[in-house]
Amino acid sequence: MKNIFLVLSASALFFTSCELNEVPQATATEEDIFGTESGLKTYSYSFYNNITSGSDAFKGDAMADYGAVNSLNGFLVEGSYSAETSSGWSWSALRNINHFIEKCDNPNLSEPVKNNYIGLARFFRAWFYYNMVVRFGDVPWVDRPLSVDDSEALYGERDSRVLIMEKIMEDLDFAYNNINAVTSDGTLVTKWTALGLKSRVALFEGTFRKYHTDLNLSASAGQYLELAAAAAQEVMTKGPHSLNRAQGPELSQRQLFISDNPVTNEVMLAVAFSKDLAVLNDANWWWTSATYGPRYSLVRPFINTILNIDGTPYTDRAGYMTEEFYDECQQRDYRLSQLIRTPGYERGGVAAPPNFASFSYTGYQPIKYTLDDPLYDNGGTNTNAVPLMRYAEVLLNYAEAKAELGTLTDADWANTVGALRERSGVTGGTKTLPTQVDLYLKKTFFPDISDPVILEVRRERQVELALEGFRFNDLKRWKRGELMAELEWSGIYIPALDQLIDLDRDGKADVVFYDGSQSGPSIAVPNGVARVAIGGRANNFQTLTSTKHLEWFKAQPRNWYADGRQYYYPIPANAITLNDNLKQNPHW
Template sequence: MKKIFYLLSILALCSSCELNEFPESSALEEDVFGTEGGLRRYSISFYNDLPSSSDAYRLDQMSDYGAVNNLDNFLKLNAYTAQTSSGWDWKNLRNINHFLASNNRSNVSETSRNHYNGVARFFRAYFYYKMVTRFGDVPWVDKALSITDNDILYGDRGDRTVVMDHILADLDYAYANIQTSSSTDGSEITKWTALGLKTRIALFEASFRKYHTELGLASTANKYYKQVVDAAQELMTKGPHSIYTAKGPELSQRQLFVSDAAVTQEVMLAIAFNKNLAILSSANWYWTSPTYGPRYSFVRPFINTILNRDGTPYTNRTGYNTQEFYDECQNRDYRLSQLIRTPGYKIDGKPAAPNFNGYSYTGYQPIKYTLDESKYDNGQLNTNAIPLMRYAEVLLNYAEARAELGEITDGDWQKTIGALRSRAGITGGTSQLPTVIDTYIKEKFFKDIDNPVLLEIRRERQVELALEGFRFNDLKRWNAGHIMASLEWSGIYIPELDKPMDLDRDGTVDVIFYDGNNKGPSVTVGAKVAKIAIGGPATNYQTLTADKHLEWFKAQTRTWYDDGRQYYYPIPSNAIVLNKNLKNYPFWQ
């Protein structure tokens, strides 16, 4: 089922409904709830809560490992308040609960009614997961409200334990009752998608409780880790999905993101596009334009965590910190060359080095969602399906939960982290649990973690799932949000200024960096060569670190408050005006 970007006309009347609005009864409602076709048509409206075609490929645009051209206000000092907050929107929940309350006609079989109730409850769980990760405590509402339900309409913000337990119950119901076990194009919810979402949500809650000790819920974390393990094991042993390897280590992972048809062997949920129906995305435009997107560029500390192909840390290489771009890309985990432009990457069949002439700030230019032809670069033209859930994530969720419970074995490692690394061409460390801490990833990212297994799982997660929308929530649940402000936005090594650089060594000069206090390079280069000023009065955003690496945006401070307020968003002030019983956490008041 293609994702629908509009509501059916019968439901459009409810598109702006709030919690206390109820659609008028009509003969049309009997047509909807009195036939299986009507239930199916109604259920299409739930899919509008998934990421849209215009944002599914940009879900990690605010993360620690991506340098951008403009900071989100959330990371600026005193720039984000309850007056500017958003997201306290309950329309989608109202739509779901109305369906669940109305789906009771006996002329539709109980199996069919339960199936569509399962789909509805999947989306209710998904809706509430987004609300909890954004706001923390929120009220649980499981019925279509009327204007007399004042105790709920004007209630307080609720209890996260109540909400989380209801979420998992909804997903258990969805798994037990959804009849769909496969989706031809990956865009339809299946029983296995429900299990996959359960592993995601239970892992978030387990680790949030463990690492946010201020909640006083750490003793209950294992309950949720066990839910991750149970759901993942069920999916891994009974489900139809597996790791896709058909394109070999050099291409298999990226194929999941550039294929027109979702690779449903691994992709469990996707947004499918259709050229004939003019349902397209602007992924290339976003990731290649100097003006349309944020010019998102990976930063060197993250790139440094991508392993050598033999399974050893890249930072164990002698002189790694002074390797030029070509050399640092050699003999690395093949996901590096499937994530950014590396030597050998081509567009229109021609070598294409990182584009400093209008895009990259650091030299690490993403390609995960882009097609390798320039004809896609200037508009909403992309046809490639965008994965929203992959079997790889389930393996990572399982491995992390088992490790947090202290139960992970060599066998677990081999079929999860080892399998993903093997798919990427890594030859070492895929069959046994690690026993040695990588001091680089510990010091740069996770100073409080002393368990080598957990450190490697976190490494694997940030590499495998880069740009897929998990990073900010991962840092929040690990109580590691400070990395959003502290990780340096550095890039490739620049041995000297005024030196023409052939980044991919294809025989063509790509860029020259020069002192921004001068009018231009002192060395003559071709007109098409990018000329990048370093420092100087007009270029204070592009500088060099003390050890001669590009650095971006050092002049603008990223802020992570010590009081921890950014682990939640404030409830918008206009909602609090309407309901005096709603209270923001003290740090947002």
């Protein structure tokens, strides 16, 4: 199936209700759907629409500590977000799934056939509830389609995350044991996808319980960490997936994000697109436009955590703070050049350094999801598939769970973090557990962590999975939400104002930075060279730090409430109006 986000045909069932107190409307008879295996298969395609919007799959980290953008998300602006503006309390996907599970009982179909599709439905129910718990914490557990007179469920209280997580694990176990598919073209769920999701969910819950001691659930954190490790290990030892190495260390990771077809040796689930079917995405437009996208720019504290090619920390280099852009990009883990524009990067056969004229605020311009031909930049024309789950994540889930349990071995390290680093060209520290704390990583990101193994696993996770939609949830489960407000949005080192800078050292000047209190640079600037004002003008958020690094949005503070309310979203006010048994999340 070329595109997993299908709209069902007229012969299939459609559901339009979106709240717990609404009843679904069917446009086809149940016999049309539930009487044949082909009907079940067609219905099951509707579940995929609920994972994510295909057109938004590449925007997962739109709000993250390491992403400087042109406009702050209201969630991070003090006083700007409330129950009245909250969203996400939608239950139509769950109703669709539960209706399917209840009606999938036709005696003319064999039990293995029915259980295969029920397994798929329960996989998607687990995914749905995982997202709800991550967003809201406690939520109502509903495992049946509701009628208008089902007042107990419609107007009941929220169930505890303890119950919800137990139910999620049950659903995923059933899915793994009953889904028939063991391989796919990358766009369909297999039994291994179910285990991959189990490792993701269990890791989230185990670490959330460990670090959020206010829940009084830390005693059960280890149970979920064990489940995460066991699920990941099952994928690693019995599943068909492996790390993609086809393009060598320079391109193998990025190939996963710019290929039209999912690279199925590593990609376990993706949303795919097709020019022939006119089903396209606008990744290039979003990531390269001065006006359509957020001008997303990665920040230097994060870039600093990407290792040298020999496996040593970049921040161990003498004088790293004053290295210019070209120099800081040399001899680094090849994931750096697969993540951002670095010297030598070309678009349409032309050198393409960071674009300060219309995009980058920091100099670290992402390329992970963008095709290199500029023809894709102005509209929804991208055909590249977007991974939603890949084997690399499973390796990291295993490594982190075992590290948190204190049971990660040298062999485990070599097979997980070490393998990922080797795939990206790193030559040192891939075989044995780290023994030394990287003080920069600890001080900047995780001051409460003193275990070098946990620190390095977290480094690996933020580098390998950058921009893939994990970051905010990772910070929430580690109880490091403060980084959303505190991480410095700084960029490349600027040795002097009014100086032509050749970012990629190809012999052509690319940008000049000048005092924004002046009308322009004090030197002659050739055509085609970007001019960037530093401070001095109203609404100019481009400044320099005391160490002469670009800094963005210093004038508008980001906010993380000291009471920790942002670890959950508020339940929308209209939902509480409809059901006064719902209690609002703390401090909202």
